Amino acid sequence: MRRDARVSPTLASATPEEAAAGWTARLDKGPLSASEQQALQNWLDQDRRHKGAFLRAKAIWQASGRLSALHGPAAPPIAHTTPLPPLPRRRFFAAAATTALLLAAPKPQGKANSLYVTANGVSAPLHTAFGTITLDCYSQLKMGLESSRLVAGRCCVLGRTGMIVKAGNLIFAPQGRLLLSCSPTQVTATSISGSVRLRRHHSNEWWTLNAGSQISLTGNLPPEVRSLLPEEMATQNAWSLGLLEARDESISSIVGTFNRYNQRQLHVSADFANRKLTGVFNLNQPEVFAMAAQTILGARLTQTPQTLLLY
């Protein structure tokens, strides 16, 4: 790095990159004075490429915020990366009293132990006394008076104090938005916003999962916890917002996802199946995706009421 890098935004000799970096750092410090505002505007108006350099500098500034996922927040000054110890397995309801304090007794609401099952579509939000649960396609949820259990598939829980959702061997008390997935071998929970407290069955140890963290539990192995990047969160949360986020994903994989959610089935010829696409699509509009793919791939599209064929 040049030691004499000219970073003062108002220096006439500064390159567009240097001036753009200078303005970005200056804007980060606080609001501009009237004269500074004018100087920035003059610089931007001088050359369209100055605007580009400025936009790019701000994008790099934003991208550098990813470092927080590695270094963590300021407090405490030294980020302790405490490994999550295995949760005890055999303490049977020892904390029933504390749990009762923690979780206000829910009022009876809805039918006891109703089983909700979805096919190729996301459910409408199911209301409980303490929030809502939205079921992904091909999922099953048992809703009881005091708690609900995700039997299979995925759900999105928007909970407040009192919400209890179980999946596999775990019990969750979310205050915020929580994504849950449950298969016979694994349970995964992702805290999208707010936080979620969780414990294993027969355990009195509660853990807190903050927004941006994900816990996976496979059988009796120790749980794995990782922090997610904003992009990963967006991708995982997309289905609950009716979106499909593809990041360099093969067309065949994207088509597979669309077909899980829609009656109208997409088919794609082998020529295009392994092509990669990146983008955000409406999960319920396979025809819009098909048209975008048609344009991007230079493919042909044949439509019938039940199918969309890209070839």
Added chain:
Amino acid sequence: MFNNSDQCSIWLATHILPHENHIRARLRRYADIDTDDIIHEAYVTIAEADWAGIANPLAYFTSICRNLVMQHYRRARVVPVTSLALMQADTMPDAMPSAEQVVHARQEMRFLEKAIAKLPARCRDIFILRRARGLSQKECAAQLNISENIVEKQLARALVFLSKEYSESEREMTVDEERRPRLAHSRKRHP
């Protein structure tokens, strides 16, 4: 253009910046083209567009750059024949990098981490305090016992350096062995 500028910057950082290296490599093949100019112009064009509705950012970015190169050649007196042939051969699907070529978010983070490590110590400390730990410029200044002015200048230096790294460095395309996941927060409940 600078309304919603934060959202626009986040969108550009997420959807455009990671592809820049790939696009620059393609642009460098064309004769008489200033890659920086094309990239800067492309950022403006994208920011002025309805960027939130862009379904395939890479394809869009590629096509914008291609059009800008074409514009440049239209204005030029002499257009290199090899470049024209390249333009015709460059089709949108060809512009799609394979999975191995795309810099994924986590790789991007490793790239940033390595780039930051190359900064001079003080510049790096300030940048990490501000961008990784989230301290304000004022708090950085107080913590390091330096003036806010120095903090601002050092942040700008770091940004110039990163800008060059994004432009020039061959990004590492292999995924590092994942580090042991960091536990964001865990707490034993005290009854």
